[in-house]
Amino acid sequence: MEEKYQNKYTYNSIVVGGGIAGLTSAAYLSRAGQKVLLIEKNKEFGGLVNSFIRDGFHFDAGVRALENAGIIFPMLKDLNIQLEVFKSPVSVGVENEIINIENINGLVKYRELLIKLFPESESEINDVIKIIRKIMKHMNVLYGIENPVFKDLIRDKSFIFKKLLPWLPKFIFTVGKINRMNMPVEDYLKTIIKNPSLRDMIAQHFFRNTPAFFALSYFSLYLDYFYPKGGVGKLSEALKNKILECGGELLSETKIIEVNADKCLLKDQSNICYKYDNLVWAADLKTLYKILEIQGIDSKMKAKFEETKIKMLQNRGGDSVFSLFLEVNEPLESFRKVANGHFFYTPSKTGLGETHRKELNNLLVNFEKVTKVQVLAWLEKFTKLNTFEISIPGLKDPELVPPGKTGLIISLLAEYDLFKEIEKAGWLTEFISELENLIITVISDSVYPILKNKIITRFSLTPLSIENRVGSSEGAIVGWSFEKSMPVVNKIQISDRSVLTPISSIYQAGQWAYSPAGVPMSILTGKLAADKIIKNEKLILQKGSTNA
Numbered sequence: 001m002e003e004k005y006q007n008k009y010t011y012n013s014i015v016v017g018g019g020i021a022g023l024t025s026a027a028y029l030s031r032a033g034q035k036v037l038l039i040e041k042n043k044e045f046g047g048l049v050n051s052f053i054r055d056g057f058h059f060d061a062g063v064r065a066l067e068n069a070g071i072i073f074p075m076l077k078d079l080n081i082q083l084e085v086f087k088s089p090v091s092v093g094v095e096n097e098i099i100n101i102e103n104i105n106g107l108v109k110y111r112e113l114l115i116k117l118f119p120e121s122e123s124e125i126n127d128v129i130k131i132i133r134k135i136m137k138h139m140n141v142l143y144g145i146e147n148p149v150f151k152d153l154i155r156d157k158s159f160i161f162k163k164l165l166p167w168l169p170k171f172i173f174t175v176g177k178i179n180r181m182n183m184p185v186e187d188y189l190k191t192i193i194k195n196p197s198l199r200d201m202i203a204q205h206f207f208r209n210t211p212a213f214f215a216l217s218y219f220s221l222y223l224d225y226f227y228p229k230g231g232v233g234k235l236s237e238a239l240k241n242k243i244l245e246c247g248g249e250l251l252s253e254t255k256i257i258e259v260n261a262d263k264c265l266l267k268d269q270s271n272i273c274y275k276y277d278n279l280v281w282a283a284d285l286k287t288l289y290k291i292l293e294i295q296g297i298d299s300k301m302k303a304k305f306e307e308t309k310i311k312m313l314q315n316r317g318g319d320s321v322f323s324l325f326l327e328v329n330e331p332l333e334s335f336r337k338v339a340n341g342h343f344f345y346t347p348s349k350t351g352l353g354e355t356h357r358k359e360l361n362n363l364l365v366n367f368e369k370v371t372k373v374q375v376l377a378w379l380e381k382f383t384k385l386n387t388f389e390i391s392i393p394g395l396k397d398p399e400l401v402p403p404g405k406t407g408l409i410i411s412l413l414a415e416y417d418l419f420k421e422i423e424k425a426g427w428l429t430e431f432i433s434e435l436e437n438l439i440i441t442v443i444s445d446s447v448y449p450i451l452k453n454k455i456i457t458r459f460s461l462t463p464l465s466i467e468n469r470v471g472s473s474e475g476a477i478v479g480w481s482f483e484k485s486m487p488v489v490n491k492i493q494i495s496d497r498s499v500l501t502p503i504s505s506i507y508q509a510g511q512w513a514y515s516p517a518g519v520p521m522s523i524l525t526g527k528l529a530a531d532k533i534i535k536n537e538k539l540i541l542q543k544g545s546t547n548a
């Protein structure tokens with residue numbers, strides 16, 4: 001592995017993966033004065049927090065808006081990064097009923113919306129609303145103070161005494177409550193609501209088996225969304241600039257294909273090697289375990305590594321997403337009249353029922369025998385009954401579109417395996433085009449008739465594009481699937497352990513390091529990994545000076 005290895009490629013810390021987690025780690029490590037290199041396989045940094053421009057339209061390639069979660073703003077403040085942001089209010093709609101959620105009263109409107117659609121289930125709806133309200137209180141505790149990980153706890157005594165100490169008992173109480181709501185949201189709702197369509201309206205846009213607390217906490221998160229001026233990618237750009245300002249080095253278009261744990265070496269696609277004292281792996285974890293060479297390391301670490309590797313490789317990435325991007329010849333005002341720029345819309349109150357689970361599973365199990373016509377018939381039903389996340393960047397920041405025009409991103413959760421099978425069968429392009437047509441038909445027949453004949457250009461990203469672009473197993477967008485036992489830490493009170501791997505010089509960060517994940521947890525783990533390295537280095541230095 002040492003073919004092109006030279007001294008100039010030696011670093012205190014190397015971070016692999018320039019998504020939001022890797023950017024955070026590298027920013028903190030370089031701010032601490034380390035010699036740092038951040039390696040990213042794509043030309044651009046940001047991973048799933050990335051924006052791009054096409055024909056003058058700005059689009060977000062991954063996440064559509066950001067939740068502070070008591071993490072992002074404290075991180076920006078701590079790193080002294082100025083980022084201009086807008087609030088990003090959410091709308092929720094089913095059939096003709098659409099509500100804008102601007103504040104806590106949105107929950108009252110949500111209750112009314114559900115009762116209008118399912119008047120016979122009023123008392124069950126009241127029960128769910130009560131639970132969501134309780135969860136919102138828990139969320140106010142969880143996110144109620146700036147996350148202490150981003151505070152200077154040695155110098156900021158006022159934060160410790162006025163905020164942290166009074167908060168801690170409430171936090172411990174809340175964590176206990178959360179852990180009791182860890183069952184899949186689908187099963188949890190069954191204990192309260194009889195009507196499967198109503199259950200679907202509340203939960204069908206969540207990932208399979210999402211823990212109930214996480215899913216039902218989304219109402220709080222709706223109120224927390226914000227949007228950086230210029231697009232979500234501006235957050236990644238700001239972190240990238242911070243790394244450079246602190247003397248860190250960035251290397252793009254470089255894919256790591258081998259890690260040698262014993263020699264602390266990385267090899268890229270051109271066989272160039274890089275030496276590290278500490279490695280932060282902030283990319284897909286299955287990839288790390290597949291390419292990690294452990295010959296020569298201590299036998300105890302080796303055994304632990306093999307055990308963890310089995311767990312990691314047995315597991316799957318969670319649900320993926322299909323996103324349709326539209327450039328539309330219609331002004332923003334026409335869309336503003338209908339809903340906010342971040343909109344969860346379900347055209348039919350029937351609900352997906354078994355369409356997305358049992359029927360899809362049957363198709364996949366018998367894929368060799370299934371005809372194209374059968375797949376497309378399923379797809380039509382799937383599209384008509386689904387919930388869409390519709391993002392209109394121009395409604396959040398009007399400068400993101402050419403005058404008089406609108407860009408839309410319409411997405412729905414999509415099964416990686418189906419796209420993979422269809423690709424193998426050789427008709428992926430046809431399938432994608434059909435799915436794009438169906439989405440346009442469903443959306444223009446329901447909520448946005450203004451789309452008809454106004455689309456200038458369309459293109460899409462599939463679960464396979466996500467896998468190719470960011471190297472995410474099964475095209476997952478928030479890390480591990482909730483369906484099996486979790487191979488990483490999934491309890492907030494021990495989140496600092498999530499960044500440890502069986503190899504002492506290798507740390508992990510990002511959406512694969514902790515579950516449930518998303519942008520805030522990716523940032524948090526990025527910071528936690530950096531903190532561990534900085535602390536260890538200090539200890540080594542102290543030991544060195546005492547020995548001397």
Ligand SMILES: Cc1cc2nc3c(=O)[nH]c(=O)nc-3n(C[C@H](O)[C@H](O)[C@H](O)COP(=O)(O)OP(=O)(O)OC[C@H]3O[C@@H](n4cnc5c(N)ncnc54)[C@H](O)[C@@H]3O)c2cc1C
Pocket residue numbers: 016017018019020021022039040041042045046047048049061062063064065067254255256257282283284287321323411469470471472477478479509510511512517518519520522
């Ligand atoms: C449509 C969509 C909607 C979402 N909505 C939300 C939401 O509402 N709220 C929320 O919190 N989150 C949301 N997310 C999820 C969120 O965007 C991700 O969980 C988060 O951005 C993950 O960050 P990360 O740094 O861990 O991983 P990534 O962004 O995947 O970054 C990993 C990076 O590593 C690079 N890489 C991979 N392999 C290698 C290699 N071998 N060598 C070098 N580089 C490599 C990749 O190119 C990538 O840049 C959404 C995502 C999508 C796609």
